[in-house]
Amino acid sequence: MQSDTLETLFGGAAGGGKSHGQLLDALRFAVCYPGSRQLMLRRTMPELERSLVPAALRLYPQCIAKYKVSEHRWDFANGSALEFGYCDAESDVTRYQSAEYDVIRFDELTHFTESQFTYLLSRIRGTNGFPKQVKATTNPGGVGHQWVKSRFIDSMPPDTVREFDGGTRLFLPARLGDNPFLRKADAGYEKRLKLLSPTDRKALLDGVWELNEGQYFSEFSRDLHVVKPYAIPHDWRRCLTIDYGLDMLAALWIAQSPDGHSVVYRELYRPGLIISDAAAQMLACETAGEHIDCRLAPPDLWNRRQETGRSAVELFADSGLDFVKSSNERVAGWLALHELLQPRKDTDGAVRPRLTIFDTCHNLIRTLPALQHDKRNPSDTANTPHELTHAPDALRGYAATVYEPVKAMPQSAYDCEVGEFLRF
Missing domain, CATH: 3.40.50.300 (P-loop containing nucleotide triphosphate hydrolases)
Known part of the structure; x- marks a missing residue:
């Protein structure tokens, strides 16, 4: 020492x-x-x-x-x-x-x-x-x-x-x-x-660092899943998915290609924001002319608050953001995310995952591989330390909502209902 x-x-x-x-x-x-x-x-x-x-x-x-x-x-x-x-x-x-x-x-x-x-x-x-x-x-x-x-x-x-x-x-x-x-x-x-x-x-016993039994997403690799930013084509569909509480807002913007590949291209990670400020900061992140096809939020934001009788989703709508419910199935969501992260042979013969992350999304890159298995339910992730859960929970909501392995993504226009959004 x-x-x-x-x-x-x-x-x-x-x-x-x-x-x-x-x-x-x-x-x-x-x-x-x-x-x-x-x-x-x-x-x-x-x-x-x-x-x-x-x-x-x-x-x-x-x-x-x-x-x-x-x-x-x-x-x-x-x-x-x-x-x-x-x-x-x-x-x-x-x-x-x-x-x-x-x-x-x-x-x-x-x-x-x-x-x-x-x-x-x-x-x-x-x-x-x-x-x-x-x-x-x-x-x-x-x-x-x-x-x-x-x-x-x-x-x-x-x-x-x-x-x-x-x-x-x-x-x-x-x-x-x-x-x-x-x-x-x-x-x-x-x-x-x-x-x-x-x-x-x-x-x-041996001090080997290449193995970590407690890691939930052991397939995650910076070399494979983290990419340099690139221009998102105009025909890719874009989604905003969030995990919100006063302790932390984790917002992820995800684009999906016509062949079903998703890329997290932007994140917002801020503690201590009331709803109006959170909405303002999310809107400020979006570029002029950027069309967001769907905005996903967890079901608990539809619960009405005792002090106002209104839900968080209604307050977000007052500030200019309309959300639809993401799936709140934890284990199903994590399994869907495993599928998206798993490297597979593509149509061109290359092996790549169906989800990648821009290297500018520092908090998602930091927290996703840090998630551990829940000791009582190994199919779920541990919820401590709580700070690690926000960005992955937002991504889980996206994966659980949009992932259907047996369906191809429709090419026709849609009206932003979750059932019509980003199926693949």
């Missing part, structure tokens, strides 16, 4: 001593840089209290640092501080909005979303001249598997410093053999790892 790079990831196999390495490196930094400030994060507070807190209490000499339980902070005799924190909900990053840290440490980085990570990078700042770094440990798997793999694993070989705009980045592979103390103290640990499923065994 003693790396000088801006971003360091120590990750891979379980049992490599990653968390203890973080704690010892934090202790070294606090002693070497009097008055320094560090933040060490887990996704939830219970995870902190089960792992890092008791480990630090065993490791840190009480003569040089005291732990303040109420503030979850180690105060060192030389003025340094090590704070323990968490980011359970996406919005929890705002609790650190005005803070300044020299080092931020993530334990189990793949449990965090990419937006949480990038926001917290902005909290690494200060004028004290101390090194400014982010250090992370993790195993493969979890909601952040794809973005962590893309950022640290796919972009560079291990044990090699990579330069990028603004700093340097390093990936250090973790192996069970790196921790001889565990192997000596618990000789059966490796044997228990070998009893796991093949995917979990490769991830936790």
Whole structure:
């Protein structure tokens, strides 16, 4: 963990001593840089209290640092501080909005979303001249598997410093053999790892990043499904599909070719919008002369509100947007989306999926591959972290509504009723 790079990831196999390495490196930094400030994060507070807190209490000499339980902070005799924190909900990053840290440490980085990570990078700042770094440990798997793999694993070989705009980045592979103390103290640990499923065994025993058993859309590939923007032909039908709540508006514009290929060509992703503002922003995204053939919204927007007696759909209509109901069948919608994402041989012999996404749709690209299987219903997706669900839910509404594998898309004009829209 003693790396000088801006971003360091120590990750891979379980049992490599990653968390203890973080704690010892934090202790070294606090002693070497009097008055320094560090933040060490887990996704939830219970995870902190089960792992890092008791480990630090065993490791840190009480003569040089005291732990303040109420503030979850180690105060060192030389003025340094090590704070323990968490980011359970996406919005929890705002609790650190005005803070300044020299080092931020993530334990189990793949449990965090990419937006949480990038926001917290902005909290690494200060004028004290101390090194400014982010250090992370993790195993493969979890909601952040794809973005962590893309950022640290796919972009560079291990044990090699990579330069990028603004700093340097390093990936250090973790192996069970790196921790001889565990192997000596618990000789059966490796044997228990070998009893796991093949995917979990490769991830936790061998530190393999190419497999993620919990990922719902394992067929998703940036190389295959993400494309550069291009001009949409005028004869393609266009649809707007949304997932709306005060916490987030996720709007996707999708075009479909006459032969049944769909492309997500625009997205709008905004929190905290009332209906009139959401409608105004969606209309502002559309170009002059752009004809939207159909606008889809989930059935819950037809529910009447007690305070007004009117539904969200009626309020959208007042602001100039008329919606029709999308299908709300979750499992059927996800299965339809699987079909659209599945690469198949086309009429010209090329293998391609029936759904692609412009690379400008950053939030859909970020959240779709991050969805995990629901542990209670593997046919469905997990609904936590909730921030990951908005854009995929909007896309699911489209897929569930328009997908009919046995029908060809009609060539005649239609009146924008869902039953006549985009069948293929």
